[in-house]
Amino acid sequence: MTKPQSGRLIGASLGPGDPGLITRHVWELLQRTDAHWAYPVRRKDAESHALQIALRAGLTLPEAHSPLIFPMTHDADILAGYWLRAAETVLTRLHAGQDVLFLVEGDASTYSTFGHLARTVRALDESIVIETIPGVPSFNAVAARVAMPLADTDETVAIIPASYGITMIERLLNDFDTLVLLKVKPLLDDILDLLERRALSANAAFVEKAGTPQERIERDVLQLRGQKVNYLSLLLVRNPDRQRGEMIRGCRKKTSESTEETL
Template identity: 75%
Template sequence: MSEINKGRLYGVSLGPGDPGLITRRAFELLQRTDAHWSYPVRKKGADGFALQIALDAGLALPAEHTPLVFPMTHDAEILAGYWLRAAESVLTRLREDKDVLFLAEGDVSTYSTFIHLARTVRALEPGIVVEAVAGVPSFNAAAARLEMPLADTDETVAIIPAGYGIGLIERLLDDFDTLVLLKVKPLLDDVLDLLERRGLLPYAAFVEKAGTPAERAEHDVARLRGEKVNYLSLLLVKNPERLRGEMRRGCRKMKW
């Protein structure tokens, strides 16, 4: 009995929002007429941010496409049900020997919905081939916008969601030259309080919706206190102790 052919699942990274940051590899895949698009949405009937990036690039939504619902919750039991339903939907196409392109903002290897989708698909059907297409993460786009190097020579970088908590953020500030805090909206004021207490406000910068027409960059982060910022927002923080040490040695000068 011959083995049934199955399609391939692609995680297609689209960058943070600027269509110009879509890689050539991703753009070529999205021009295929024989593949099925799937993309994440927060609730049924909502628009998908990743899909909008593709549309802004001039790509047409194919006839065969499926929005996959991934709600804004940290409840593992609730999410498990949505992961399973999404994976089963994707597998329906893959078992028809149809390639599936899962559209994702940023890069699919960094805190991406695609990680969970691919893991669940493989758990249900171990023989499925999965390919991740690399992209530009939001923190790289933000660093470029701010003209702020993330790391130079022997400097170290930590990248975490701010939701990991103030305690962890404070510990990491002691150990890394640059700290990238993703999705800062829920804890923004608490983070600002920490940075003020540590004397780090002058060494921090904020970017919201990096790479989109609605992008906002703020060097005076104290002005953000009490504001309702977008979910797609981040803070970049430099370690002043390492910075001052480098300046004393005269090794290099930072823009800040």
């Protein structure tokens, strides 16, 4: 008996929350009746944010589907065990010749659980074809939602999880025109203190659960001090002082060069 050709593992990016941001490519994939859906959850029986985006789009969860547990922990040994179990679950379907659509909130290439799953699957079977379908990242959706440009002309942008710490955040504020801080929940008050000290709070915007019915936008970010916020939250910070400083330094450099040419 001929062994069936292995299915493909496909990272299906859904955007951050608004079903209207699902790309046409992913929408067409989700219409298939022969593909298996897999999606991340933080613990058994927990709600999947990625799955909810698809359901809000009017799609129906297939009878055969696989919630894959990716727990909220930084313990590498614990995570490795869950990644392995998720990969083995997916491989069962792939080896049977079925394509697996892994539903991803935001973009599958940007701080996504799909990367962990794909690497583990490839380590177990390097012959598996893995495809990534791009989507709208949360920070692009948020920038549009609050009418705050991420970058203009030759400006620079840094995108980091807030867990890098206050020292790193302050350093990046000096080096970049726009700073995108993801997963701000654990350090929110410390970040707000920094923004207040640097007089940057008026140039910041906070968005929680972007594009969902529970979306929350706060432009007066200092009002968030002491509040509990959702894990799916971020801060956009613009640094106009850096922009003015770069312009001044650029003008001085041109003046200096012109003077030297005259001499």
